[in-house]
Amino acid sequence: MDVALETDVPEVMDESLDSQMTISMGPQHPSTHGVLRLELVLDGETVVRTIPDIGYLHTGMEKLFEYKKYQQGIVITDRMDYLNPLGNNLAYVMAAEKLLQVEIPERGQVIRVLMCELQRIASHMVWLGTHALDIGAMSVFFFCFRQREKILNLIESASGGRMTPSYFRIGGLMMDLPAGFEARCKQFLADFPAGMDMFETLVSGNTIFQSRTKEVGYISKEEAIQWGLTGPCLRGSGVELDLRIHNPYTGYETYDFDIPVEEGGDVWARFRVRMRELYESAKIVTQALERLKPGPYKADAPKVVLPDRDDMRKHMDSLIHHFLIVAEGFNVPEGEVYHAIEASKGELGVYMKSNGGPKPERVHFRGPSFVNLSALPDMVEGELIADVVAVIGSLDIVLGEIDR
């Protein structure tokens, strides 16, 4: 058979197919954990450039703080990082306490530590569930939410709110822990290791999960510091920094726990840091429960802290103080502070400036999600588009805090 090769026919080649493609991922994409939009420039399936677009959830919270009294601001903080509301409460309240120079009694401090660590476990549970779900392990999500539900019930029993507790108040707590809280908390701690074993088997031991996360989304130690990463993202790059130990607050320095650090710098390393942190948090909760001794949970500062209901019926001055705090608020001395805590996602800093009145002049939240997300383009460039989802999951972002 004699077939002439048609060499003179020009090759069909569409220039536009060869060039790069720009696609928009989000804001309704389920793996962007909210309303994050990414503009991805792709070459085939490889990411060439990433431009995050945020602000879909912007509600002007920082502006709102300036129009609310100090104690009213606590409610707004709940709605920022809605997976870690007690951490937000703590950062805000401690900044105000620093301005007012109010000291919190021992029991109040211990309860704050106890609740914050419970909240950290709850926050990490959502992270684990959604991170695994993004990568394709669906059942983990349900088991994680079952664990989280137990913690939310504990928080609800203490504060009355599941997602929006506003439990920490300037000068102490909203109220003391309810009867039976300790027993329920101990029950949770007793069940917790079995749950963790299950997660280690389901997720950590999963070959697919490991191959999807190892050597993906790498960021070096130097770059991580340049980008201002904090929390598990920074510790996943081999930097030992935990504000609970290095800038201690609420007496964290007296608790015995380790800082998990991984050298990998990839998604897997960040995953391992958070998993190990869960055990450390459980350790802190156990120690805090042992330290719970009867005593006052609010500071002795009648002009700042609301009086007990019972006192108001018996003492005239308590009634006056209550009226003044609620109706006019309390004046905070002039000054400015920056208070940073180790929230579940990293350094949560509050810059608070007062000019002497009952309302702050400026409140700025340095959200860990905001800063960690800004490093995303660096981590995903050169990776496959499917890995973008894994990297976002490993950053553990909450858009409520990014957009504020």
Added chain:
Amino acid sequence: MGTEKLHEYVEALKSENEKWVSEVVDALGEVTVITPRESISEVCAYLRDKQGFDMLADLCGCDRGPEEDPRFEVNYHLFSTEHFNRLRIKVELSEDDPKVESVVALWKTANWHERETYDLLGIIFENHPDLRRILLPSDFDGHALRKDYPLRGYEPYSLT
């Protein structure tokens, strides 16, 4: 916690160049260095390279109100991952000329912080690689966090 250690950094800053430090405020366990705006890059570069303040923890602006002069301030919260100290550098800006040199060349994290400050307060960071609005839509009029901007805006904002 004393602030003696922090004052050592301030002294080092002074001995390097006296013009860099216009005022030092020590209050509530925190030390603030007020710097003329021309030297902010140099001050930050010195503190980062020579004094170990390798992380920019936060950058935020503040509006003192339209009747004040200087009206704006920009706060740089430096942090060290080596000695874990914090130092606040403050730059004061007037209303007519709210411009300051960008520090993105020193810390990549400053990129979004500066965009946010520009978006909400209208402070212009010179030599910033990509100074666009970040939280508010690109066609938004005005700067929402300024004191003379009403809480509810001028008119109902619509996306259509």
